[in-house]
Amino acid sequence: MTRLNGQRMDANVVVLGTDNVGKSALIVRFLTRRFIGEYGDIEFLYTHNVVVDGREQTLNIWDAPYSQDLSSESLMCEKRVQWADGFVLVYSICDRSSFNAVSRLIQIIKSTKDFLGFEKMPLIIVGNKRDLHHRRTVLSEEGRLLALSADCQFYEVSAAENYHGVLMVFHGLMDRIRESRVSVKKLAGIKGIVKSMSAVFTRRRTDSL
Ligand SMILES: Nc1nc2c(ncn2[C@@H]2O[C@H](COP(=O)(O)OP(=O)(O)OP(=O)(O)O)[C@@H](O)[C@H]2O)c(=O)[nH]1
Secondary structure, three states: OOEEEOOEEEEEEEEEOOOOOOHHHHHHHHHHOOOOOOOOOOOEEEEEEEEEOOEEEEEEEEEOOOOOOHHHHHHHHHHHHHHOOEEEEEEEOOOHHHHHHHHHHHHHHHHHHHHHOOOOOOEEEEEEOHHHHHHOOOOHHHHHHHHHHHOOEEEEOOOOOOHHHHHHHHHHHHHHHHHHHHHHHHHHHHHHHHHHHHHHHHHHHHHHO
């Protein structure tokens, strides 16, 4: 879980999307700045130290498998939501079904988060393979609209051609995770104040009876 301790923050990130959308390519690009072409389909957990805006951060990144079966995806989602501080949801701009899957994943994640009683779960939507724009089947606008409706950020990138875009994705998510930790702390503070005020008023009412 995220730990805000002075300038330090650790965060767990799940990268999710259907097969072949470039999840491993995005992670490897972020970690090594390189694109190696073939990645195999092994599930991986990476640990990486970065400095963002002067803050030292440790990122644990889970390259997660996707299940076509929605009920097992929902089951796995509970474990992921409990572990994660944020999700990167990836589709390929050349694969409409991968885009539809991201839309379903958002619903599953949000309902799991609500079910578990969690306040916030930062999400980032990524349309990958931007270099293959001549084979595009998902418009940028559709990605942007989906992100707007899910209240999250959206990026279109090419893991194959561009490091900077991929960097923005992970830094954007880390910013969101930090903001969500701050707002959860504030909310807990406000709840604490309301609780002690209502305790005082209840006591006064009881005293005056
Ligand atoms: N043209 C292009 N190809 C890409 C890009 N990103 C990944 N690929 C290719 O897409 C294929 C799948 O990439 P992976 O990173 O293995 O995709 P994945 O989502 O991890 O796939 P699974 O392991 O099956 O879940 C590979 O052949 C990559 O070289 C991209 O930005 N542009």
